[in-house]
Amino acid sequence: MLRIFALEWLKIKYAKPFWIMLGLFVLCYSLIGLFSKSAIDFLVAKGPPSFKAFLQTGLPIFDFVDIWQNLAYLGSLFKWILGFIVIISITNEFSNRTVRQNIIDGLSKYEFLKSKLLLIATLSALNVLLIFVLGIVLGYMYSPVTSLTYVFQEIIYLPLVFVEIFGFLCLAMLFAVVIRRSGFALVLFMMYTLFIENFVTAYFYYQLDWPIWYFPFRAVNNLIHFPLSKYALQYVPTGLNLVELGLALFWIGSFMLISYRVLDRRDL
Amino acid sequence: MSDVLIVRDLTKHFGKIKAVQNLSFELKRGTVFGMLGPNGSGKTTTLAMLLGVVRKTSGHFDWFGKGEHYALRKKIGAILEQPIFYPNLSALQNLRITAKIKEIQAVPYEQLLDTVGLLGRHNDAFKTYSLGMKQRLAIASAMLCDPEVLIFDEPTNGLDPQGIADIRSIISQIADQGKTIILASHLLDEVQKVCTDFMVLQSGTKIYQASVQEILHKNEKIELAAANMSSLKDLIEGRNDLILTQQQAQWFVVEPKEKNLSLEELNRYFFERGITLVHLRKVFSSLEQEFLEILSTNN
Known part of the structure; x- marks a missing residue:
């Protein structure tokens, strides 16, 4: 395990694009955290009177208890950057044929996939760590309540973020392993996660009245629900839903299994 | 146990194309075994199957009397077709990756790079190397694990005369150390100069096998x-x-x-x-x- 991790580390340690993209991710995530509060404050101060009346005190998005879900949701846009990192790191191995040489040198295909899964797990953990640090900083800056019971009350969102990002990146890995060409894999991955699945599920939902929550991207992407509508006094499910978690885990397992089967059966 | 490798009825079909058909041969310890054949005769496909990157259709092979397990390849140094490395990493960084895969602890990197004449350029990115330097790095990488078997596939392909001479002398030196070598080539002269035994492949079938001495004196x-x-x-x-x-x-x-x-x-x-x-x-x-x-x- 450690050897496989060290191997992946040797590959990314000097890869400039990797570090640039990772830096971009951390920067964007931090900025949106810092920026959203100011944006709301700005709207309250300078916005239309109705808005002002509605949001007398601004949205409490960085108050403890809520903050974890809000931060997790706000940053989820940037997980595509992590997805690109994963796709590029895998497709490069195919286009440079280094995966072939790795296998010749004595790595198994299973170990190769494991090294990429370790990269994915590390990126997911990094995402969680980032939310934790931002949450603590922003929370103590803005939250009226800071007693520890509140601070950690909904900390369950951190492991949920881990599962969500991990699953999302496993889907990216599947696209990379199946398609193998960087550009093509990137575009198709974007298309699928942003449009294709939405169109398909819309059809099934509106035309055929099917339940749609079990489609793969939706299943892994839906662990953290859109939180902001609760400020318009709508019901937002919070916390852990075991059925949703189980479904997400099922898909994550499938992504890994299919990736392995494809890689194992293919001539490199 | 003098056979390093035993191959029995190895077969590979790519769709309708029969790339390798019922190939059987043995590799004796200490021999330099030439695989001769025109382009497209199945040399690389055969080696790719023996090295786990192409799935065999049928047949089996046996490395060191221990089977086909992937970990056995850690004791084999092999280059198939072109030298493949991470283009943005230096020679040294690339060798470290190979060493990690092959689980070698202490590697005399400097000595190795010196042997193949890359000391001095070892911190430059692989993509800046000439073809000859890439081939030499590939040989260094193949020798990294002090392998029991070395496999070279067209090692002098595309090199200039000086490069060809350099690579051949390195291979001869390795052979003199008593290592077992498989050399796939369509250059007869090359096989004649360095090999002790050889077989001839044509359209994926073995059509001849002999020792070089035998056929030259025939x-x-x-x-x-x-x-x-x-x-x-x-x-x-x-x-x-x-x-x-x-x-x-x-x-x-x-x-x-x-x-x-x-x-x-x-x-x-x-x-x-x-x-x-x-x-x-x-x-x-x-x-x-x-x-x-x-x-x-x-x-």
């Missing part, structure tokens, strides 16, 4: 010339153990029916009959002639 010929060529010819035709195969301007070429005919005896024979030879030489056929003959008899 067709022994003798060149003869004297001042009086016509009386020489009469004398040659008078001996029923010699066949006159060619009459060239300067000398006759004869083929002895029995091998190891001594030149000394032959010289004495003509001298005693009044002919003084001005030219007498034993010649061995080149692998190239034999190879073309083998291919043509199989067509």
Whole structure:
């Protein structure tokens, strides 16, 4: 395990694009955290009177208890950057044929996939760590309540973020392993996660009245629900839903299994 | 256990194309085994199956008497087709990756880079290397684990004459250390110079296997010339153990029916009959002639 991790580390340690993209991710995530509060404050101060009346005190998005879900949701846009990192790191191995040489040198295909899964797990953990640090900083800056019971009350969102990002990146890995060409894999991955699945599920939902929550991207992407509508006094499910978690885990397992089967059966 | 590798009925079909068919051979420890064959004869596909990157259709093989397990490849140093490395990483960084995969703890990187003449450029990115340097890095990488078997596939492909000479001398040095080597090539001259044994593949089938010595001595010929060529010819035709195969301007070429005919005896024979030879030489056929003959008899 450690050897496989060290191997992946040797590959990314000097890869400039990797570090640039990772830096971009951390920067964007931090900025949106810092920026959203100011944006709301700005709207309250300078916005239309109705808005002002509605949001007398601004949205409490960085108050403890809520903050974890809000931060997790706000940053989820940037997980595509992590997805690109994963796709590029895998497709490069195919286009440079280094995966072939790795296998010749004595790595198994299973170990190769494991090294990429370790990269994915590390990126997911990094995402969680980032939310934790931002949450603590922003929370103590803005939250009226800071007693520890509140601070950690909904900390369950951190492991949920881990599962969500991990699953999302496993889907990216599947696209990379199946398609193998960087550009093509990137575009198709974007298309699928942003449009294709939405169109398909819309059809099934509106035309055929099917339940749609079990489609793969939706299943892994839906662990953290859109939180902001609760400020318009709508019901937002919070916390852990075991059925949703189980479904997400099922898909994550499938992504890994299919990736392995494809890689194992293919001539490199 | 003198067989490093045993291959039995190895077969690979790409759709309808039969790339390798029922190939069987053994690799004895310490031999330098040449895989000869025209382009597309299945050499690389065979090696790719033995190295786990191409799935075999049927048949089996056995490395070191231990089977096909991927970890056995850690004791094999192999380059297939072009040298493959991470283009943005340096020679040293690339070798570290190989060492990590092969689980080698202490690697004498400097010494290794020195052997292949890359010390000094070892911190530059791989993509800045010339083809010759890339090949030499590939050889360093193959030798990294102090392998029991080395596999080279067309190692001199695309190199300039100096590069070819360098690579061949490195391979010969490795062979002198008693390592087992598989050398796939379509260059007969290359196989003749470094190999001890060889087989010939054509359209994925083995059509010939022998030791290099054996085949080179198979067709022994003798060149003869004297001042009086016509009386020489009469004398040659008078001996029923010699066949006159060619009459060239300067000398006759004869083929002895029995091998190891001594030149000394032959010289004495003509001298005693009044002919003084001005030219007498034993010649061995080149692998190239034999190879073309083998291919043509199989067509």
